[in-house]
Amino acid sequence: MKPTSVIFLIVSVFLVIGGFATAGVAKQLAASEGIVLTDEISEEAGGYIYSYEYGKDSIGRITVNVKEADVNIIGGAEKAYVELVNFPEGMYEFSSSNRILSIKNNTDLSDLSNIANLAMNFRGLRSFVGYLNMRSLPKTVNIYISGANPVKIVDCQIQSGNVTLKNCDAPADYNISIGEGNLSVSGIDTKSALNVTVGNGNADISKCDISKLAVKVEKGTVTAEAMFDTVEAKIGKGDFNYNSYGSVGLTKLALFSSIGNITLDGVKHGGYFESSDIPTDNIIDIDIGEGDINIVTMVPRG
Numbered sequence: 144m145k146p147t148s149v150i151f152l153i154v155s156v157f158l159v160i161g162g163f164a165t166a167g168v169a170k171q172l173a174a175s176e177g178i179v180l181t182d183e184i185s186e187e188a189g190g191y192i193y194s195y196e197y198g199k200d201s202i203g204r205i206t207v208n209v210k211e212a213d214v215n216i217i218g219g220a221e222k223a224y225v226e227l228v229n230f231p232e233g234m235y236e237f238s239s240s241n242r243i244l245s246i247k248n249n250t251d252l253s254d255l256s257n258i259a260n261l262a263m264n265f266r267g268l269r270s271f272v273g274y275l276n277m278r279s280l281p282k283t284v285n286i287y288i289s290g291a292n293p294v295k296i297v298d299c300q301i302q303s304g305n306v307t308l309k310n311c312d313a314p315a316d317y318n319i320s321i322g323e324g325n326l327s328v329s330g331i332d333t334k335s336a337l338n339v340t341v342g343n344g345n346a347d348i349s350k351c352d353i354s355k356l357a358v359k360v361e362k363g364t365v366t367a368e369a370m371f372d373t374v375e376a377k378i379g380k381g382d383f384n385y386n387s388y389g390s391v392g393l394t395k396l397a398l399f400s401s402i403g404n405i406t407l408d409g410v411k412h413g414g415y416f417e418s419s420d421i422p423t424d425n426i427i428d429i430d431i432g433e434g435d436i437n438i439v440t441m442v443p444r445g
Contacts, residue, residue: 191229195237198223198292203242205286206298209235210248212282213304216297218311218330220287228283246284288313305344325363345381352388364434368441374427382434385427391440395419395426402433408440 202223207214225246227235235248282304288294293313299306302322310330311317318338319326326339326346336355339346344363348356351369356376358365364381370388382403391407398405398416405412429436 191231193227193230193237194224195239196222196224197239197244198289200239200244201242202239202244202292202294204244204296204298205294206243206245206247207284207286208245208247208298208300209282209284209304210301211303212248212284212301214284214286214299214301214306216286216288216299216306216308216311216317218288218290218309218313220289222287223289223292224287226283226285226287228285229280230282248282371427372425374429376429376431378429378431378434380433381431382437383429383431384437386439386441388441391427391438393421393423393425395421395423397426397428398436398438399429400431400434400436403431403435405436407438 205225225244227237227246230248235246237247238245286297288297288311290313294315295313296316296318297308298318300320301324303324304321305324306319306321306326308317308319308326308328308331312332314334316335316338317331317333320340321344322342323344324341325344326341328337328346328348329350331337331348331351331353333352334354336357337348337351337353339356339358339360341358341360341363343361346358346360346363346365346367348365348367348369351367353369353371355373356367356369356371358374358376358378360377360381361379362381363378364384365376365378366384368386368388374385376383396407396416396418398412400414403414405414405416407416427438
């Protein structure tokens with residue numbers, strides 16, 4: 144690291160430490176005079192909420208990249224907007240340009256570069272007090288998608304937390320990546336793709352009609368009750384349970400489990416099963432290191 148960079152980071156550290164000390168003293172003095180320095184965080188009010196209506200921006204792509212938070216992506220809303228709950232000022236980046244809505248929060252005060260980031264985004268005493276008040280509160284990103292303002296791509300990447308995706312019928316691609324946490328998907332109708340990556344956690348998909356499911360899980364179980372034209376799944380350790388609205392016999396199958404069993408409509412087939420002579424491009428391709436594959440043909444939805 145260059146000497147000038149080191150000096151800048153050291154100065155940033157002193158700025159932040161001085162800011163925290165000033166914030167504490169100022170808050171105590173204000174309280175003694177009966178003055179409210181900043182808005183206090185109220186659990187009953189749901190914490191601090193930043194709201195932005197993006198429908199006017201003609202957004203085609205929404206990108207979320209946060210470190211630790213729950214993310215809710217909800218379709219069928221009356222208006223298109225996002226909410227950031229309990230994100231301190233100066234500790235997140237928010238932008239809306241070139242038809243892309245971007246939300247980023249991968250900063251904390253665990254290293255010098257992030258301290259420098261807070262110092263650079265300093266917006267006065269409220270930034271420090273806000274951080275002190277909200278740093279331990281659970282963070283949530285809520286994305287409301289309106290039929291009048293559909294998007295084509297939704298990208299969501301979190302290191303820790305749960306993601307909920309529901310009631311969206313726009314022809315969009317959904318790309319979800321979770322380091323540690325669970326995914327819940329319901330009521331999705333798209334001729335595009337749902338791409339899922341989970342490090343440690345489960346994926347639950349129900350009442351969906353999706354053209355392509357591509358899922359990769361290191362450790363966890365995938366449970367699906369849906370209609371997929373194509374399934375590509377790779378699981379390190381965990382099961383794949385699929386209740387299909389379409390007939391499994393009309394789809395090409397390439398199923399493999401190193402340590403586990405494959406069961407199709409109640410019939411066990413050991414650890415390997417393939418049917419490649421079906422006249423269709425649709426395929427269910429599942430590869431599991433340790434776990435079972437269970438596929439059941441259900442009566443199609445009415």
